[in-house]
Amino acid sequence: xxxxxxxxxxxxxxxxxxxxxxxxxxxxxxxxxxxxxxxxxxxxxxxxxxxxxxxxxxxxxxxxxxxxxxxxxxxxxxxxxxxxxxxxxxxxxxxxxxxxxxxxxxxxxxxxxxxxxxxxxxxxxxxxxxxxxxxxxxxxxxxxxxxxxxxxxxxxxxxxxxxxxxxxxxxxxxxxxxxxxxxxxxxxxxxxxxxxxxxxxxxxxxxxxxxxxxxxxxxxxxxxxxxxxxxxxxxxxxxxxxxxxxxxxxxxxxxxxxxxxxxxxxxxxxxxxxxxxxxxxxxxxxxxxxxxxxxxxxxxxxxxxxxxxxxxxxxxxxxxxxxxx
Numbered sequence: 001x002x003x004x005x006x007x008x009x010x011x012x013x014x015x016x017x018x019x020x021x022x023x024x025x026x027x028x029x030x031x032x033x034x035x036x037x038x039x040x041x042x043x044x045x046x047x048x049x050x051x052x053x054x055x056x057x058x059x060x061x062x063x064x065x066x067x068x069x070x071x072x073x074x075x076x077x078x079x080x081x082x083x084x085x086x087x088x089x090x091x092x093x094x095x096x097x098x099x100x101x102x103x104x105x106x107x108x109x110x111x112x113x114x115x116x117x118x119x120x121x122x123x124x125x126x127x128x129x130x131x132x133x134x135x136x137x138x139x140x141x142x143x144x145x146x147x148x149x150x151x152x153x154x155x156x157x158x159x160x161x162x163x164x165x166x167x168x169x170x171x172x173x174x175x176x177x178x179x180x181x182x183x184x185x186x187x188x189x190x191x192x193x194x195x196x197x198x199x200x201x202x203x204x205x206x207x208x209x210x211x212x213x214x215x216x217x218x219x220x221x222x223x224x225x226x227x228x229x230x231x232x233x234x235x236x237x238x239x240x241x242x243x244x245x246x247x248x249x250x251x252x253x254x255x256x257x258x259x260x261x262x263x264x265x266x267x268x269x270x271x272x273x274x275x276x277x278x279x280x281x282x283x284x285x286x287x288x289x290x291x292x293x294x295x296x297x298x299x300x301x302x303x304x305x306x307x308x309x310x311x312x313x314x315x316x317x318x319x320x321x322x323x324x325x
Contacts, residue, residue: 007079009043010072012036013051014142017069018135020059073142077278080143084282093286094123100136100148101128104204104228105273108251109149112297120293133203140276146283147290152272153210154203158279162291165273165298169211170249170261172232173241177260184265187212192219196240198231199224204271208243211269228253235259245271 015025016036026036044051051065061069101110106128117124129136129145133154139145140159150156152163171185179189190212197219198205209219223239225231228248235242236257244253249261275291277283 003046005043005046005072007076009039009046010076012039013043013065014069014072014076016040016052016059017061017065018138022059073138077141077143077280081278081280081282084146091123093117093121093289096125096127097147097283097286098127098129098145099290100139100145100150101130102133102136102148102150102203103130104198104202104245104248105149105151106130108245108247108253109273109294111251113294116297117290117293121289132201134201137276140278143278146277146281147287148276149294150274150276151203151207152274153207156276159276160279160281160284160287161274161276162287163272163274164291164294166270167245167247167273168263168268168270169208169243170246170263171241172235172244172249172254172259172261174236174238175258175260177241179241180260180262182262185262186265187267187269191241194240195219196231196234196242197224198228199226204228204245207269207271211243232257232259243269247273 012025012029015029016022019025019028022033022036026033029036040052047068049064050062051068053060053062114126117126129139133150136145136148136150137156137159140148151167152161171179173180179185182189192212195208195212197208212219223234225234228244231242232253234240236259244261246263254261275287275294277287281287
């Protein structure tokens with residue numbers, strides 16, 4: 001009988017492929033670099049091929065190594081689903097659950113969701129990972145995450161996706177900006193040349209460009225922000241204006257600044273907050289329960305401090321009060 005790779009060896013390879021750094025991969029897996037290196041060498045020995053090219057400065061996968069990584073991700077996901085299927089027979093939302101959340105949602109939505117989630121399901125051990133959408137989706141597909149909270153539109157491949165909430169964009173500028181004095185702000189009033197964005201890799205960047213309509217294609221800011229707080233500071237510094245999701249505004253991201261946020265007069269552009277999982281996930285009951293809870297908190301939005309959020313099926317619009325820092 002052939003000697004087979006272990007799941008641990010395959011996980012070592014997948015983590016190394018994601019980071020291309022033995023130190024970073026070892027830190028992420030909570031092992032030493034020597035342990036990680038030995039595991040990779042053992043895997044190469046079992047398979048009889050070189051998977052990784054190493055030198056003092058760089059780490060590269062061989063062409064065959066790239067193919068093995070893709071197969072390893074599928075095997076790890078299947079193993080995770082096997083474990084999840086057994087656990088899924090127990091009480092709902094009990095035991096460990098790994099949830100990924102993008103940075104433009106996590107600090108603004110989770111404070112409203114986590115307390116009622118813990119109260120309703122005290123046996124749940126929730127592990128959170130904040131990362132950009134592409135990396136979260138990779139981790140779902142490889143079985144390293146169970147679900148992810150993300151924003152649409154985004155190509156989610158074959159994952160199961162359940163839209164939950166609509167999150168409209170608001171126009172943000174300094175309070176002494178001439179555009180801040182408009183009683184109502186329309187998309188036609190946007191000046192693409194002044195709009196500041198997050199850097200490449202953040203889906204909110206693409207959503208903001210799309211929100212600007214056809215003129216969004218001409219947006220090419222000289223400087224880009226690495227995070228929402230940095231973007232806010234750049235606007236306050238007079239470098240331009242921006243679009244922020246209503247969720248972030250209502251959560252107080254402009255508090256302490258001289259910025260003003262105004263909703264759009266009509267047909268406000270919006271992103272859709274959604275929950276994603278593998279189609280083969282055995283945790284579909286937990287997936288639906290978590291989605292239901294998030295929608296329920298949106299229904300109680302006035303009580304949990306996120307009045308901007310509306311379920312995707314809701315037609316009623318919230319009041320458009322003037323929001324300042």
